[in-house]
Amino acid sequence: MRAIVVQADGVILDPRRPEPADRPGHAVLAVRAVSFGRLELEAARGLLGFTGVPGTMVVGEIISGAQGVGRRVAVAPVLWCGTCDRCRAGLREHCADRRIVGLQGCDGGLADRLAVPVSALVDVPTHLPDDAMILLPFVMAALRVRRVAPMPARALVTVLGDGPMAHVCAQVLRTANPRVRVLVRHPERAVALDRLGIRWRPIDEAGTHADQDLVVECTGATEGLDYAARLVRPRGRVVVLSLAAALRADPGTLARLVLAEIDVTGGFAGPVREAIDLLARDGIDVSGLVTQRLSLEEAVRRLAARDARTGGAEFACAVP
Ligand SMILES: [Zn+2]
Numbered sequence: 001m002r003a004i005v006v007q008a009d010g011v012i013l014d015p016r017r018p019e020p021a022d023r024p025g026h027a028v029l030a031v032r033a034v035s036f037g038r039l040e041l042e043a044a045r046g047l048l049g050f051t052g053v054p055g056t057m058v059v060g061e062i063i064s065g066a067q068g069v070g071r072r073v074a075v076a077p078v079l080w081c082g083t084c085d086r087c088r089a090g091l092r093e094h095c096a097d098r099r100i101v102g103l104q105g106c107d108g109g110l111a112d113r114l115a116v117p118v119s120a121l122v123d124v125p126t127h128l129p130d131d132a133m134i135l136l137p138f139v140m141a142a143l144r145v146r147r148v149a150p151m152p153a154r155a156l157v158t159v160l161g162d163g164p165m166a167h168v169c170a171q172v173l174r175t176a177n178p179r180v181r182v183l184v185r186h187p188e189r190a191v192a193l194d195r196l197g198i199r200w201r202p203i204d205e206a207g208t209h210a211d212q213d214l215v216v217e218c219t220g221a222t223e224g225l226d227y228a229a230r231l232v233r234p235r236g237r238v239v240v241l242s243l244a245a246a247l248r249a250d251p252g253t254l255a256r257l258v259l260a261e262i263d264v265t266g267g268f269a270g271p272v273r274e275a276i277d278l279l280a281r282d283g284i285d286v287s288g289l290v291t292q293r294l295s296l297e298e299a300v301r302r303l304a305a306r307d308a309r310t311g312g313a314e315f316a317c318a319v320p
Pocket residue numbers: 080081082083084085086087088092095096097098
């Protein structure tokens with residue numbers, strides 16, 4: 001089969017990757033659609049020492065290993081063992097043997113087929129298109145923010161970013177705090193925010209007054225955390241959702257976070273079932289957030305070129 005493979009010395013499209021083997025407790029899926037954004041770009045750069053097939057959010061059809069051959073399913077990207085101390089303590093997302101599809105210890109979906117544990121399969125409501133499902137991790141992360149960050153109605157809340165993660169996050173947080181605003185780098189991309197009635201401003205006009213109670217970093221840019229640290233009030237909270245911001249923060253930013261006693265929280269793995277339910281009952285509008293459809297050939301070309309158009313403001317769906 002064909003698969004995009006991250007190796008120590010680069011990224012290739014392997015036309016003869018061995019088929020995933022049937023293993024007990026695992027299902028083999030034919031990939032229908034897979035996310036192609038900043039996370040896939042970071043995986044191709046070797047984030048966390050990753051080698052293998054990238055592609056973290058997968059929608060596919062069961063072809064063997066599980067009941068319901070032909071059934072359309074999504075794959076919950078965080079895999080756990082279910083038996084370690086953390087799993088037994090209710091921290092399955094932080095399992096001692098945690099693997100993440102397409103990012104850590106498990107091949108992802110930029111391939112014709114992949115094998116995943118049956119426990120990771122999630123049924124997809126029939127009316128939800130594949131495009132909506134590959135945005136699921138953003139909904140999960142936004143729900144995680146709502147759970148960890150207190151957001152009283154009077155709180156000042158800023159979401160940083162103009163890509164799909166920011167759009168999804170603002171919609172989810174608005175259910176807790178109607179004053180949520182989004183700061184964008186590219187005003188032409190804020191049309192969807194206008195349509196949704198979400199407040200936004202160009203980032204260059206907003207200033208940095210260190211007065212926000214909560215800043216959620218969704219830029220996918222290396223300077224995202226630096227900017228968030230200048231927006232948040234002393235003893236406020238920053239939640240970082242994009243790995244790029246977390247990986248390359250300026251040392252001066254870290255000093256500011258210490259001196260202003262800022263709580264910094266990472267957000268990654270929120271509740272899968274709750275996220276699907278929210279999408280299924282039209283709780284958030286994700287139409288138009290997947291901007292491109294790519295073949296594997298085009299996807300590997302962009303990964304090899306480290307093309308930053310993918311991720312951040314643009315988000316694509318790769319279709320084998
Ligand atoms: Zn475990």
